[in-house]
Amino acid sequence: MKKSLITILLMTSFFCYSQTIDHAQLEVMYRYENVNNTLEPEKRTTDEVILLIGSKYTGYFSWKNYVADSLRRTNRAEYGLQLMDSEGRFVAVRAGEDFDAAAARGGLSGTSTIIPPRNMPSTAPLNRAQYLTNRKSTEVICMEHIVDLRALPNAQTHYISYTEILKKPVWKISTETDQIAGYRSQKAITRYGGRDWIVWFTHEIPVSEGPWKLRGLPGLILKAETADGEFSLTATSVSRSTNRPIVKDENNIYRNMPKKEFIKLKTEGFKNPYLPFEYNHIETLN
Numbered sequence: 001m002k003k004s005l006i007t008i009l010l011m012t013s014f015f016c017y018s019q020t021i022d023h024a025q026l027e028v029m030y031r032y033e034n035v036n037n038t039l040e041p042e043k044r045t046t047d048e049v050i051l052l053i054g055s056k057y058t059g060y061f062s063w064k065n066y067v068a069d070s071l072r073r074t075n076r077a078e079y080g081l082q083l084m085d086s087e088g089r090f091v092a093v094r095a096g097e098d099f100d101a102a103a104a105r106g107g108l109s110g111t112s113t114i115i116p117p118r119n120m121p122s123t124a125p126l127n128r129a130q131y132l133t134n135r136k137s138t139e140v141i142c143m144e145h146i147v148d149l150r151a152l153p154n155a156q157t158h159y160i161s162y163t164e165i166l167k168k169p170v171w172k173i174s175t176e177t178d179q180i181a182g183y184r185s186q187k188a189i190t191r192y193g194g195r196d197w198i199v200w201f202t203h204e205i206p207v208s209e210g211p212w213k214l215r216g217l218p219g220l221i222l223k224a225e226t227a228d229g230e231f232s233l234t235a236t237s238v239s240r241s242t243n244r245p246i247v248k249d250e251n252n253i254y255r256n257m258p259k260k261e262f263i264k265l266k267t268e269g270f271k272n273p274y275l276p277f278e279y280n281h282i283e284t285l286n
Contacts, residue, residue: 022052024245029048030236049061054135055135058135060130091103139164140164142163142259145157158255160255161257161262162261174188178200180223181236183202184204185202185223186200192214195228198227201220
């Protein structure tokens with residue numbers, strides 16, 4: 001049976017086929033918020049991102065992209081999906097069940113549409129970058145696709161990447177504490193990536209990692225926000241020993257470039273009214 005992916009097409013455009021490079025021993029879900037337009041700071045967009053920490057690598061992804069990629073790689077439903085045929089008949093896909101088997105069991109005919117569950121919205125993810133960091137060498141590769149809508153109706157997708165050795169942030173640790181995601185956390189500040197950051201880390205999870213490129217503290221970073229309030233990441237859940245795969249996109253050919261060129265391309269080369277969130281990149285050229 002030919003399957004239609006229209007309902008999740010926007011989410012699957014970044015990940016198609018991936019290589020598993022490690023498995024998570026710890027995973028953290030964060031609520032991501034940022035200001036689209038600095039002239040309207042009260043208008044914020046939100047997303048959900050996941051940090052996977054393995055023995056060799058960490059992976060930082062949009063949760064929507066990660067789920068969509070899992071579906072494409074396994075062709076199996078683990079997230080409460082439904083199928084609907086052209087006549088409007090539905091069938092719920094059972095855990096671990098192949099889509100074809102589910103359609104046959106439900107008596108569906110023709111092309112079926114995959115209906116995402118409520119916790120997997122069919123909107124495009126705000127974060128489309130994939131950060132993979134080698135925990136030993138601290139080499140990180142950032143892989144992202146940019147959809148240039150200026151050429152509508154023939155929109156173009158550009159796959160770009162850069163690689164760098166992470167510089168350890170110089171942290172100033174405060175005595176101030178707070179409760180973040182149920183963990184007693186301690187405040188620290190740094191200037192990194194052209195921005196001033198305020199973070200909260202917990203000694204209860206002695207892992208020197210955090211979201212995006214923030215790391216190097218004596219505990220897991222559970223909350224991070226820029227001093228200007230334009231970006232924030234707040235942990236909503238922490239899970240241990242999940243064994244969730246850390247994956248790398250191997251299907252698309254990426255144009256590797258220096259980081260400065262990458263950032264300039266994102267912040268200047270593809271500005272357009274259709275994707276306002278691309279105006280304000282988390283890392284600056286300063």
